[in-house]
Structure formats: C-alpha cells, structure tokens
C-alpha cells in the first residue's frame with residue numbers, strides 16, 4: 064500500500080493547499096512540508112490557520128517554509144486579492160491543491176450570489192486556478208489537484224438554472240453537484256492542457272469517508288446513522304493519502320480521479336454505476352460549465 068513515506072523529495076517545490084487549517088487539508092499540508100516542500104496553507108480564517116501552522120511546525124521535520132495566508136473562496140474579489148498577494152510574495156507555483164470545501168450548510172449564498180457549496184467547492188477554486196495559472200511552472204511535476212467526493216455520483220447533471228438557489232434548496236444534491244463540477248473542471252482543464260502540450264497535470268482525488276469538521280452541519284444522530292453504512296470511517300491522515308498520491312506520485316496521469324487506495328479510480332465506491340460514470344464523462348457539459356465559469360468570474364485561461 065502507498066504511504067506518506069512514498070512521497071518523493073519535494074525540496075524547492077512551492078505548494079498551496081486550500082483549507083489547510085483542519086481535516087484532510089491539514090494532514091496534506093503537513094505531509095508535503097515533511098517531504099521538504101514550501102507550503103502555503105490558504106484558509107478563510109487566518110488566526111486558525113496560523114494556529115494550525117504552529118502545530119504543524121512542532122511535528123514536521125521539513126526544512127521548507129510553512130506559511131498561512133487568508134483566502135475566502137466564497138468571495139471572488141477575495142480570491143483575486145489572495146492570488147495577487149501570492150504572486151507578489153512567491154513568484155512561482157509547482158502544485159495547487161484545491162482542497163477546501165463545505166458540505167450541507169443551511170441555504171446561503173456567496174458574496175457573488177452563488178449557492179455556497181457550488182461557489183466554494185467549485186467556482187472559487189476555478190477562479191483561484193485561473194488567477195494562479197500564469198505562475199504554474201511549465202515543467203514535469205507541476206500539478207493542479209482538485210478534491211471531489213463519492214457524493215459526485217449522486218448528481219446526474221449540473222442544473223445551471225439552480226446555481227444561485229433559484230429552486231427549493233436540496234443541500235445534499237447541491238453538494239453532489241459541486242463535486243461533479245469539480246470533476247468536470249479537472250477533466251476539462253486536463254483536456255485543455257493536453258491540447259497545448261502543457262506538462263502540467265490536472266487530476267482529482269477523493270478521500271473516502273473521513274470524520275472531519277466537514278460534517279458539522281449534520282445532526283449527530285443522523286451522522287452516526289450515515290457512517291454506520293460504511294465499512295470504514297477514516298482518520299484525516301488516511302483521507303489525505305489520495306490527495307498526496309495525486310499531487311506527488313510519478314505515475315499519476317491527467318484527468319484521472321484517485322481514491323482511497325491511492326492507485327485506483329473510485330476505489331471504495333462500488334455503487335458507482337455506468338450511468339454516473341456517464342455523467343462524469345459528459346464532455347459537452349464540462350465545456351458548458353467551463354464557459355459558464357469563465358463568464359461569471361471574468362477569468363480567461365490562455366487556452
């Protein structure tokens with residue numbers, strides 16, 4: 064089994080992990096720093112992120128830099144400001160891990176009027192990747208890794224007429240849609256990178272079922288009932304393995320989705336049906352989502 068010890072030496076690599084103050088992002092940032100990387104933990108709450116960095120410093124033996132930066136993915140202006148500040152400070156980026164996420168919050172909108180899960184999990188990361196794209200080192204080893212979820216299998220399509228909470232709120236479906244959007248984003252980015260022969264890899268990871276703050280909006284009893292359906296509930300360090308594998312293993316290929324076993328697509332999700340695979344492979348919808356996201360964010364990738 065692939066473990067953290069298999070991460071190659073990352074000395075000299077500059078890596079952003081979004082949502083790194085807790086859960087899977089915390090463990091991801093810690094392991095990357097341990098492997099020698101310069102890691103920027105980008106999260107909404109700067110104070111909590113600085114506290115997390117202090118904890119990481121006590122357990123990591125890495126010699127790279129470890130810093131906190133404020134990033135609110137629920138506000139496109141804040142995403143742009145973060146990106147500008149990052150460019151000024153760091154000049155280059157080797158690996159971007161789009162990890163931050165929110166699940167099943169009460170109905171709410173981002174600063175730009177999008178349903179929160181769609182806005183944070185997908186649109187904010189689309190904008191972040193677009194703003195930072197010019198900084199990505201065009202060399203082997205450079206990657207954009209986006210966290211999806213087994214929940215993506217529950218969405219059949221992106222309802223463009225409901226991304227601003229136009230219809231009655233179905234929190235579970237909205238989460239699933241945001242995670243399907245993450246897969247479309249990953250694969251469309253991959254196709255576009257491939258078309259211009261860029262060495263940059265775009266791949267997705269899904270952690271399996273992990274007990275974290277992500278479930279804080281679910282009543283305790285309901286959560287335990289939901290967890291009882293799974294044979295294994297993982298710890299955050301285990302949930303970080305697919306992201307770490309996708310971000311660093313030499314065998315990783317663009318457009319793929321890495322699951323808990325590290326080397327198999329959607330491992331641990333036997334319920335994945337051909338129907339849902341079809342939804343994830345819908346290139347026309349991915350293209351439409353890309354155009355939609357470019358339109359509402361004003362971001363233009365150079366391809």
Ligand SMILES: NC(=O)c1ccc[n+]([C@@H]2O[C@H](COP(=O)([O-])OP(=O)(O)OC[C@H]3O[C@@H](n4cnc5c(N)ncnc54)[C@H](O)[C@@H]3O)[C@@H](O)[C@H]2O)c1
Pocket residue numbers: 081082083084085086087088105106107108134135136137161162163164165166183184210211212213269270271272273274275276277278302
């Ligand atoms: N925990 C699981 O079982 C599970 C399963 C599948 C996928 N995932 C995915 O894994 C990723 C990490 O989740 P986790 O379980 O570690 O959850 P978590 O709640 O512990 O961490 C989420 C992180 O995202 C950050 N975040 C939330 N809203 C933000 C915003 N507006 N701007 C910036 N940062 C924001 C939080 O501050 C936190 O650091 C998410 O993308 C989630 O969808 C988790």
